[in-house]
Amino acid sequence: MSATIFSEKHLRDFTESVFKAMGCSDAHSQLATDVLIKADLRGIDSHGVARLSGYVRLWEKQRINARPNIRIVHETASTATIDGDGGLGLVIAPFAMEVALKKAENCGSGWVSVRNSNHFGIAAYHSLMAVEKDMIGFAMTNASPLVAPTYANERLLGTNPMCYAFPAGKYEPVVVDMATSAAANGKLEIAQRTGKSIPDGWIIDQNGHSSTNPHELKEGGALLPLGSDVEHGSHKGFGLGATVDILSAVLSGANYGPWVPPFVSFLEPPADPVGLGIGHFIGAMRVDGFRPADEFKSHMDNWIRRFKSAKTINPDQKVIIPGEPEFEAEQFRKANGIPLVNAVVEDLNALALKLKIPALASN
Amino acid sequence: MSATIFSEKHLRDFTESVFKAMGCSDAHSQLATDVLIKADLRGIDSHGVARLSGYVRLWEKQRINARPNIRIVHETASTATIDGDGGLGLVIAPFAMEVALKKAENCGSGWVSVRNSNHFGIAAYHSLMAVEKDMIGFAMTNASPLVAPTYANERLLGTNPMCYAFPAGKYEPVVVDMATSAAANGKLEIAQRTGKSIPDGWIIDQNGHSSTNPHELKEGGALLPLGSDVEHGSHKGFGLGATVDILSAVLSGANYGPWVPPFVSFLEPPADPVGLGIGHFIGAMRVDGFRPADEFKSHMDNWIRRFKSAKTINPDQKVIIPGEPEFEAEQFRKANGIPLVNAVVEDLNALALKLKIPALASN
Numbered sequence: 001m002s003a004t005i006f007s008e009k010h011l012r013d014f015t016e017s018v019f020k021a022m023g024c025s026d027a028h029s030q031l032a033t034d035v036l037i038k039a040d041l042r043g044i045d046s047h048g049v050a051r052l053s054g055y056v057r058l059w060e061k062q063r064i065n066a067r068p069n070i071r072i073v074h075e076t077a078s079t080a081t082i083d084g085d086g087g088l089g090l091v092i093a094p095f096a097m098e099v100a101l102k103k104a105e106n107c108g109s110g111w112v113s114v115r116n117s118n119h120f121g122i123a124a125y126h127s128l129m130a131v132e133k134d135m136i137g138f139a140m141t142n143a144s145p146l147v148a149p150t151y152a153n154e155r156l157l158g159t160n161p162m163c164y165a166f167p168a169g170k171y172e173p174v175v176v177d178m179a180t181s182a183a184a185n186g187k188l189e190i191a192q193r194t195g196k197s198i199p200d201g202w203i204i205d206q207n208g209h210s211s212t213n214p215h216e217l218k219e220g221g222a223l224l225p226l227g228s229d230v231e232h233g234s235h236k237g238f239g240l241g242a243t244v245d246i247l248s249a250v251l252s253g254a255n256y257g258p259w260v261p262p263f264v265s266f267l268e269p270p271a272d273p274v275g276l277g278i279g280h281f282i283g284a285m286r287v288d289g290f291r292p293a294d295e296f297k298s299h300m301d302n303w304i305r306r307f308k309s310a311k312t313i314n315p316d317q318k319v320i321i322p323g324e325p326e327f328e329a330e331q332f333r334k335a336n337g338i339p340l341v342n343a344v345v346e347d348l349n350a351l352a353l354k355l356k357i358p359a360l361a362s363n
Numbered sequence: 364m365s366a367t368i369f370s371e372k373h374l375r376d377f378t379e380s381v382f383k384a385m386g387c388s389d390a391h392s393q394l395a396t397d398v399l400i401k402a403d404l405r406g407i408d409s410h411g412v413a414r415l416s417g418y419v420r421l422w423e424k425q426r427i428n429a430r431p432n433i434r435i436v437h438e439t440a441s442t443a444t445i446d447g448d449g450g451l452g453l454v455i456a457p458f459a460m461e462v463a464l465k466k467a468e469n470c471g472s473g474w475v476s477v478r479n480s481n482h483f484g485i486a487a488y489h490s491l492m493a494v495e496k497d498m499i500g501f502a503m504t505n506a507s508p509l510v511a512p513t514y515a516n517e518r519l520l521g522t523n524p525m526c527y528a529f530p531a532g533k534y535e536p537v538v539v540d541m542a543t544s545a546a547a548n549g550k551l552e553i554a555q556r557t558g559k560s561i562p563d564g565w566i567i568d569q570n571g572h573s574s575t576n577p578h579e580l581k582e583g584g585a586l587l588p589l590g591s592d593v594e595h596g597s598h599k600g601f602g603l604g605a606t607v608d609i610l611s612a613v614l615s616g617a618n619y620g621p622w623v624p625p626f627v628s629f630l631e632p633p634a635d636p637v638g639l640g641i642g643h644f645i646g647a648m649r650v651d652g653f654r655p656a657d658e659f660k661s662h663m664d665n666w667i668r669r670f671k672s673a674k675t676i677n678p679d680q681k682v683i684i685p686g687e688p689e690f691e692a693e694q695f696r697k698a699n700g701i702p703l704v705n706a707v708v709e710d711l712n713a714l715a716l717k718l719k720i721p722a723l724a725s726n
Contacts, residue, residue: 108439
């Protein structure tokens with residue numbers, strides 16, 4: 001697929017102008033932009049500006065509130081529940097992390113369950129906010145139902161990602177950021193576009209049989225939990241997806257399981273909601289709540305060094321430290337710009353026309 | 364394999380007498396027994412009294428301290444680090460959970476990283492302590508290196524289980540308790556004993572090739588992370604195992620990665636430790652730190668009901684709620700007694716002879 005390279009600055013300006021055109025405040029436009037651009041910089045193209053027109057369509061349907069009154073509705077010294085007032089998850093999740101960070105400063109850790117939100121972008125953005133303050137960051141979210149639990153022939157869970165981020169010393173932070181399904185939906189979308197078949201163990205068709213045809217997902221099929229089948233531990237992937245769903249939504253009062261409203265505007269939310277919007281779970285723990293931060297970081301460096309130097313099956317393929325490829329992508333794209341495939345550029349320029357803002361400049 | 368059924372009471376008395384013969388206090392003997400018997404009741408036979416002679420052998424080698432001075436070495440209002448003084452993980456982990464529960468009572472949540480410990484039995488025992496107080500319980504531990512990270516041909520992580528337990532209302536608690544490897548080591552041991560082959564995707568042999576021969580694990584092979592291979596997300600299983608290792612050991616000052624001392628007495632601990640003993644991570648959050656407990660529990664019941672009634676591929680195989688089979692086993696075995704295979708009975712009676720305590724009575 002051919003692509004055009006844009007400077008980070010230009011994509012930021014464009015993205016901010018989209019959020020402003022939706023009626024978001026300057027501060028929210030800037031923050032939401034920062035979350036999306038971070039995804040593009042880190043090479044998570046499915047979660048960056050390619051999603052902009054999706055957010056706009058939900059706003060047009062009045063399913064995203066551009067001027068939310070985000071507020072704490074329940075709290076203790078180290079815990080809180082936040083109501084996002086139907087706003088962008090892109091601004092609600094950082095708000096929740098700020099609350100968690102303040103609580104962690106005061107009493108060692110902070111844990112925030114969020115209801116009445118929308119898609120929050122990449123989980124790593126939020127957990128890395130903690131790392132900057134020498135804390136360990138946690139971020140999870142539930143999502144539209146696409147995954148069938150073990151034995152089920154029905155979509156009951158989202159790809160429900162969980163993210164853990166740990167500061168290191170000389171090395172970049174360790175960032176575990178993963179969907180709890182065997183394959184992320186983005187990988188399916190790529191296979192659908194390119195017409196390629198997918199490995200067994202990613203999806204089942206509408207009859208519950210394993211399928212290598214990526215289009216089956218749209219025809220009544222479902223994604224499989226991490227582990228793929230019972231023999232390989234798919235009940236564990238199901239358990240992790242359930243954990244994310246409960247911490248994000250049953251705990252906060254958001255919708256859970258099959259009641260989570262779809263991210264796409266052409267599908268209506270369930271008529272019988274069990275809560276408000278979608279849910280997130282955000283946490284931060286001060287490293288020095290456990291041991292001095294410099295001691296921890298020097299052992300993190302030792303951990304990373306040992307795993308990086310592991311004996312491997314193929315000498316040309318080293319062990320990849322979680323988060324390493326994303327940091328490398330970020331360095332490269334910060335220096336060289338962000339490539340967008342032409343379909344995304346066309347989509348963004350159609351959006352610009354609709355919102356009466358300047359189109360993307362092609363260089 | 365033929366088995367003998369013992370009453371819970373008789374196995375408790377026997378197990379307590381073993382710990383007392385090691386020199387453990389009455390209170391510690393009773394607590395350690397409770398943890399092991401809970402595993403047998405719940406059907407996790409690999410983690411119950413079958414492990415008793417393993418603990419004794421480590422004590423004989425002075426690698427378990429029967430009279431530990433378990434103490435908090437660092438803390439904030441919601442966090443703590445505990446040094447287990449080389450004692451039984453079976454008593455150190457409940458001590459850590461008590462600390463977490465007290466902190467959660469005071470400020471909403473409590474998080475404890477533990478160093479200088481040993482094998483802690485089943486993670487679910489510890490996280491269920493929180494559920495009894497209407498809290499959400501977390502329990503993780505690192506373990507002897509058996510798992511090769513994605514791409515590696517070297518054992519660098521344990522099966523590093525993570526457990527999340529959530530209270531419900533009318534239903535039993537939801538308990539996600541899982542090794543972060545594709546298969547637990549106990550499943551390999553069963554295949555080794557019965558001479559059966561294992562599925563592709565559980566282990567690699569010493570050359571890094573997938574193998575269906577369970578004996579390859581002992582001949583230089585390694586377990587694979589949950590996800591089994593790159594195509595099916597083994598980097599996610601690796602990331603989860605890494606998360607457990609870091610929270611349990613890098614955070615507390617225990618040994619991590621390949622430095623974790625082996626559970627078996629015939630293998631010596633590494634000569635160059637990077638910390639003290641093995642590590643755990645234990646946490647508790649008050650449900651009413653987020654929303655009223657009765658509201659949460661009634662939505663948990665709704666969550667469970669919806670997932671239990673899911674449309675399934677085979678109408679005879681319903682979706683299994685995490686923790687459900689273990690609660691059913693517990694009810695059955697509480698009423699009908701605990702079966703022990705004859706090899707375990709013989710092993711326990713040899714232990715009794717060595718420790719000069721009464722043997723198991725056969726009915």
